[in-house]
Amino acid sequence: MKFAVQPTGTPVDAEARAEILANPAFGKVFTDHMVTAEFSVAEGWHDARLEAYGPVSVDPASVVLHYGQTVFEGLKAYQQPDGGVALFRPERNAARMAASCRRLALPEVPEESFVEACKLLVTTDKDWVPSGEGASLYLRPFVWATEIGLGVRPSDTALFQLIASPSGNYFSGPLRPVSLWLSQEYTRAAPGGTGAAKCGGNYAASLVAQQEAIANGCDQVVFLDAVEHRWLEELGGMNIFLVMDDGRLVTPDVSGTILEGITRDSIVTIARELGHEVEERKVDVDEWRKGAVDGSVVEVFACGTAAVITPIGALRWPGGEAVAGSGEPGEITMKLRKALMDIQYGRAEDPHGWVTRVC
């Protein structure tokens, strides 16, 4: 793809921008520009451009509105100590979006074009990258089906778009352990389904379970597998790790029904380098419940691009609760969080070449 650059004539003024950047929420405000590219079966990808951020016009009969043919990604740009900006493992997001597109019968965005689009938007809207601890510019690439018609078949046309939002912590306020509701009724993904794809429908299907979690006084929902209702899978938008009393880390393996998190993968690598054994395997929820009581599970945390590493406090279900360790942010959780963030913010060596300097 070749991106035409059509800068906005009406950027947000510096004072208003500074006010937004001083206290960014998550995903509420967007930068001056966005990237759009169009796809048709006849022409392939074409008309790729960087342009002013703004609404798009959608025909009410567009495939995406009826059949949910859409995928997305999430990655962040981090301000570096010298004032430059870097992306974290963008090629992994590019590959994952291509895989999601294949699963949803959408056209794949070439991986190098995905990364180029991210670099172009970040470079253009560099002044929107916030500088506070834990703050970043969250990038949201997505592909959606635009063909008009109600026949159930893959859309012949699609849009690739990329927007950016200055963001603080996903969970508002200072870092605190979040509580999880163990969904009894709902599952997130079944074998053969779309659990490993980052498609809109997975998130739509999680919302009622998330509502149930909130109604039961919890922050987030955690899902079990769809077949036996026994094995831990993940949260609505995060992977999960247990920390054992001997320093081992345990996390559900990627078996097709969970999203293969890039943060998860990075933590597996970092933890091993710090001397922890890491087991990627099926994890029985009772291992957590019993381990919280007998002391064998000492910490639990969730991880993802938006959530970084977030400590988990209580696990609750109808009539019961388990709290691993003290319920406060654990030592190993916080050590891994710092190690990961130090790489992302350019404060530590990057031995794996995870950081892509943009400007």
Ligand code: PLP
């Ligand atoms: N699981 C789900 C369902 C997600 O939406 C996300 C967020 O992207 C993750 C896990 C974590 O993935 P990553 O670390 O690549 O952001």
Ligand code: COI
């Ligand atoms: C992310 O961490 O990037 C996510 O996509 C999670 C959520 C905001 C959907």
